[in-house]
Amino acid sequence: MNTPTEQPHRPSGYRPDVDGLRAVAVLAVLFYHAGSFGVSGGFVGVDVFFVISGFVIARQSYGLLAKDEARAPGSKEPHFSAIGFYSRRICRIFPASFVVLGVVSLAGVLVLLPRDLTGLARALAPASLFYSNVYFWRDQGYFEPAAEDRFLLHMWSLAVEEQFYVLWPAVLLGLRRRVLQRSFARILLVTLLVSFSLAFAGVLRAPSATFYLSPTRAWEFLIGAILAHPTMPAASPVTARLAGVAGLTLILTSLLAFDRETLFPGPLAAVPCLGAGLVIWSGQDSPSGRFLSTRGMVFIGLLSYSLYLWHWPFIVFFRYAAMRGPRLHEGLGLVLVSILAAYSSWKWIEQPTRRRYATVQRRRELWVGGFGLIASAVALSFVLKIDGGLRSRFSPSVLTPHDVGSSRNKHASTCLARGDFVPRSDKCLVGAPGSRSAPAVIVWGDSHASQYVPGLGKLAAEEGSTVRQATKGACHPLIGYYAHALGSKPWKECESFGADAFRLIEETSSVRTVVLIARWASAARDEAGLSALETSLRNSVSALVAAKKSVLIFTQPPEFEFSPPDCVARARSFGREPETCLSIQRSSPSVQSIERSNVVVKKVAAEFEGVRLFDPFSKLCGPDHCSADQDGMIMYQDFGHLSVEGAAAMLSALGLTSSIAVTRSSLGSAQTSTTGSPKLR
Secondary structure: OOOOOOOOOOOOOOOOOHHHHHHHHHHHHHHHOOOOOOOOOOHHHHHHHHHHHHHHHHHHHHHHHHHHHHHHOOOOOOOOOOHHHHHHHHHHHHHHHHHHHHHHHHHHHHOOOHHHHHHHHHHHHHHOOHEEEEEHOOOOOOOOOOOHHHHOOOHHHHHHHHHHHHHHHHHHOOOOOOOOOOHHHHHHHHHHHHHHHHHHHHHHHOHHHHOOOOOOOOOHHHHHHHHOOOOOOOOOOHHHHHHHHHHHHHHHHHHOOOOOOOOOOOOHHHHHHHHHHHHHHHOOOOHHHHHHOHHHHHHHHHHHHHHHHHHHHHHHHHHHOOOOOOOOEEEEEEHHHHHHHHHHHHHHHHHHHHHHHOOOHHHHHHHHHHHHHHHHHHHHHHHHHEEEEEEHOEEEEEHHHHHHHHOOOHHHHHHEOOOOOOOOOOHEEEOOOHOOOOOOEEEEEOOHHHHHHHHHHHHHOOOOOEEEEEEEOOOOOOOOHHHHHOOOOOHHHHHHHHHHHHHHHOOOOOEEEEEEEHHHHHOOHHHHHHHHHHHHHHHHHHHHHHHOEEEEEEEOOOOOOHHHHHHHHHHHHHHOOOOOOOOEOOOOOOHHHHHHHHHHHHHHHOOOOOOOOEEEEHHOOOOEEOOEOOEEEOEEEOOOOOOOHHHHHHHHHHHOOOOOOOOOHHHHHHOOOOOOOOOOO
């Protein structure tokens, strides 16, 4: 998100159309985040901002350097300096952003449950030090909150922008004699092409890093920097007219045609960025420029920085309280509240600060204040983490269900694979300590399988054996399913991981039983997916039976539209009764999708003599609705994963104990069942 225009002291050659383009960008982001407005590609507003930032900052810098070249001999103070550049950035960026950080932190203390407040606190220091993009790239544990529930997620783009600002003066001062020459524009163009190539290659191979990190975003800023260069030829009136219309068309097309499934920011990011570049190049006197220069567009553009800062916390806090996204009228309300907050911020924070620190004489005060704000925010991030997120704010009736949401396999960070191979760490072996080198059971599956491992380990310990975990988030134990991956790194990783898991099963002679557990419905989103699930699960079971392994298969339990434990805890913290937190209609689309995939799983299990099926879905679902609790115990950790305790209780409810043997010799007479209870090994 880019920072405000140089107001109220406008530089020579002020471009109102650029402020109008800011309005287009920020409204796209705002309506996209508020939902229900048909702007499925509104996230490209950030890319438009990056182009604008590159243009505005480069244009200012080139102008100051040109004044330096023309200044009289003997002048003491250059117009362009690193200190001056950074001082202007501090003055523009720090006041509003740190007010937002402070208000969000205060609201968090008043509203957020301990785990959520701790998550906010962890993100606070990176936001204040402007490396949120790196933080959110690295902080992607499988069980971390969804992106739309992270209160400071929007600060990632401000961090990317600040990182550009840190490097820009060094580049200009290092190449000072060439900056205003055509050769410098060529250097920028080459750098742009390198950065774009990284984004092109990375969107498939490292999508998260490509999205968040500066090297794959730099080309967007450089489009603007090249357009601002004094050697850039101006567009003729006819060309300007066409360029402006084409640019707005490209931006509008991106807003309407792109969505969450669009590979981004790879080559398709060039569409809105090229559009923004064409609009800027067309100038303020073109038809598009005149439209963007209208009073309303310019006004929203002037608010764009504050509007970007304020809108996201309002939306996330709404989602937090309502446990859902905003409906149309609620989204409109959030938009209006955001605009009011942005206007207040612009009028009473941004403008007074710029007026106060406009002179060189106040530069020392500005820097001391800036570092003071950073230090205060970092200190606050530590305070908010005291006692696990200030737990004393809540009663046990709130904390008890809240803690269920933290119940997960304690070794998930190590044993839920992040790469192509099954982790071989001893932490991924559970059960009897004396038999850790020779596991009798391997649990093969995704993150849902990981939640069952501690309970299965306890059963194994009773019979003196161990269980090895072979799990990777979002990767099903399906042979052949991922062969159509078409270069996608996540799919290719699943294929490689599955091959390594099966190789481990074959090569470990002590393994007698393999347990298959997964979120089957995510592999069968349509009829073609159901067919692929059936074929690939059949491949897996057939291969395991051929390898002389006992096979246990678990159906997928129902999923909820929210996290049941969080719903109960939040409802109680807000003084509401959690009436609808623990059940969902069996006829709901999500439950029906799971039921269809479970039918396929049952069908495949029935085809193989001796393969045992366990059906958590049937334990939790009656004729009309499905429940998230059993005998007063909340079974879920989040919307779809059973908690560790819930999974262990489910094993007991399904009758899986350590006292009934199933060996290879008895498989010939065993029957596929949802009730029979084989010995774990």
